[in-house]
Amino acid sequence: MNQITHWINGALDTQKVERSGEIFNPATGKVTAGVALADGATVDRAVDAATIAFASWRHSSLTKRTQILFTFRELVLQNKERIAALITEQHGKVLSDAAGEVTRGLEVVEFACGIPHLLKGGFSEEVSTGVDVYSIRQPLGPVAIISPFNFPAMVPMWFFPIAIACGNTVILKPSEKDPSAAMFMADLWKQAGLPDGVFNVVHGDKESVDALLNHPGIKSVSFVGSTPIAKYVYETGTKAGKRVQALGGAKNHMVVLPDSDLELAADAAINAGFGSAGERCMAISAIVAVEPIASALVARIKSRMADIKTGDGAKGADMGPLVTAVHRDKVASYIDAGEKAGATLVVDGRDVKVDGDGFFLGPTLFDNVTPEMTIYKEEIFGPVLSILRVNSYEEALQLVNSHPYGNGTAIFTNDGGAARRYQNEVEVGMVGINVPIPVPMAYFSFGGWKNSLFGDTHAHGTEGVSFFTRGKVVTSRWLDPSHGGINLGFPQND
Numbered sequence: 444m445n446q447i448t449h450w451i452n453g454a455l456d457t458q459k460v461e462r463s464g465e466i467f468n469p470a471t472g473k474v475t476a477g478v479a480l481a482d483g484a485t486v487d488r489a490v491d492a493a494t495i496a497f498a499s500w501r502h503s504s505l506t507k508r509t510q511i512l513f514t515f516r517e518l519v520l521q522n523k524e525r526i527a528a529l530i531t532e533q534h535g536k537v538l539s540d541a542a543g544e545v546t547r548g549l550e551v552v553e554f555a556c557g558i559p560h561l562l563k564g565g566f567s568e569e570v571s572t573g574v575d576v577y578s579i580r581q582p583l584g585p586v587a588i589i590s591p592f593n594f595p596a597m598v599p600m601w602f603f604p605i606a607i608a609c610g611n612t613v614i615l616k617p618s619e620k621d622p623s624a625a626m627f628m629a630d631l632w633k634q635a636g637l638p639d640g641v642f643n644v645v646h647g648d649k650e651s652v653d654a655l656l657n658h659p660g661i662k663s664v665s666f667v668g669s670t671p672i673a674k675y676v677y678e679t680g681t682k683a684g685k686r687v688q689a690l691g692g693a694k695n696h697m698v699v700l701p702d703s704d705l706e707l708a709a710d711a712a713i714n715a716g717f718g719s720a721g722e723r724c725m726a727i728s729a730i731v732a733v734e735p736i737a738s739a740l741v742a743r744i745k746s747r748m749a750d751i752k753t754g755d756g757a758k759g760a761d762m763g764p765l766v767t768a769v770h771r772d773k774v775a776s777y778i779d780a781g782e783k784a785g786a787t788l789v790v791d792g793r794d795v796k797v798d799g800d801g802f803f804l805g806p807t808l809f810d811n812v813t814p815e816m817t818i819y820k821e822e823i824f825g826p827v828l829s830i831l832r833v834n835s836y837e838e839a840l841q842l843v844n845s846h847p848y849g850n851g852t853a854i855f856t857n858d859g860g861a862a863r864r865y866q867n868e869v870e871v872g873m874v875g876i877n878v879p880i881p882v883p884m885a886y887f888s889f890g891g892w893k894n895s896l897f898g899d900t901h902a903h904g905t906e907g908v909s910f911f912t913r914g915k916v917v918t919s920r921w922l923d924p925s926h927g928g929i930n931l932g933f934p935q936n937d
Contacts, residue, residue: 446476449643464648469534469535485645486655494584495640497611518631531756532757566578588664589676596628601889609908616644652676665688676897688898696842700836708743733838764797784816848893849891
């Protein structure tokens with residue numbers, strides 16, 4: 444069985460593995476590999492390598508950094524299908540979704556290729572007589588990235604291209620459930636000419652996370668995951684004196700107004716609710732239908748769900764399995780809870796029939812969900828869609844704004860005034876107007892409000908550049924030339 448180990452100082456780690464975990468193919472339920480789980484000593488070696496590399500990498504020219512980034516971009520593009528296959532094999536999402544993930548990650552790499560422009564400071568001449576002031580931005584040092592299982596390529600790429608382009612060195616701790624995409628990208632960095640120690644990968648569980656959060660050599664931590672863990676990472680990391688951006692969970696609402704195109708809204712609900720088996724922090728999980736269109740919308744969504752083929756993501760299915768058996772059972776327990784709470788179970792995903800022993804759960808639809816139900820209050824992170832019925836725009840807005848999560852939201856309407864009012868009044872970090880998954884482009888920034896983000900800085904975009912650099916302001920005064928304008932010994936013209 445393949446044993447996946449760490450990537451430290453530009454090579455596979457050869458140290459003896461003391462602890463390891465199992466990696467499953469979610470579509471078959473079979474163990475396909477083992478993964479080394481780092482202890483504190485392993486993290487120490489990775490940080491030491493990153494610290495040594497930082498001493499020279501921080502002084503590398505912007506031209507050299509850009510050339511390496513462009514080469515890395517080309518290598519990822521050339522190997523896009525291979526990376527997608529690794530994602531599908533270990534996460535379970537369908538191949539087209541996995542390929543789309545790599546594409547979205549590449550957009551951040553492309554954004555980071557413009558780092559010479561993004562790192563430019565400002566200059567003010569003669570702020571006082573003979574005095575100039577200018578600003579510069581400098582890298583932090585070794586930085587840690589702790590990424591989730593649901594986007595094993597894209598989420599790390601939200602952070603490490605910008606961190607490296609800014610002159611930092613990186614220790615990536617990917618999810619131990621699907622680590623191979625991170626390892627493949629580490630090798631591509633090597634091929635691109637990145638100096639050893641600038642990009643390192645350590646695998647592990649809470650032990651390795653705690654080691655990173657408390658290590659004095661780590662200057663910042665970027666995290667994406669559930670809200671309870673995001674809060675823990677933020678509190679632990681900041682207490683240890685680190686800069687932290689911790690992106691948490693979500694309960695994304697899609698508000699459907701009576702004037703909207705219901706065919707478009709139903710298609711959007713299917714794609715945003717069941718894509719990647721609902722294992723997305725930007726998945727729509729709650730549809731707020733403003734009467735009198737709820738029943739018509741439910742009917743359209745139900746009819747489309749009948750056409751969704753659940754199965755192996757590598758074999759032409761529309762929706763793949765969930766990542767583990769434990770997670771599959773947890774999501775199924777929410778369906779149980781929704782029934783017991785009195786919601787109307789329109790389509791029951793527990794009834795799905797798929798060959799093999801994979802971690803499958805079919806698309807599920809609830810109607811007549813109310814705010815006090817667990818299936819509405821908590822993040823399910825699976826293919827479960829809830830319909831809440833309200834009587835007005837104001838009631839819909841109040842519902843969204845009252846929820847403790849504030850990651851993403853969408854509104855479907857043909858009324859420009861209503862859309863403009865919603866984007867202004869809703870208390871959520873990312874808003875879509877007739878767009879169900881409002882994931883910003885790389886040159887904007889990704890992040891939510893409220894319990895969906897701990898920290899002040901969002902991912903990628905200009906906020907990402909600010910996060911991975913520190914500002915410095917220089918006030919400069921130079922006296923008149925000490926030579927007084929006399930001949931310095933240069934050749935004179937007769």
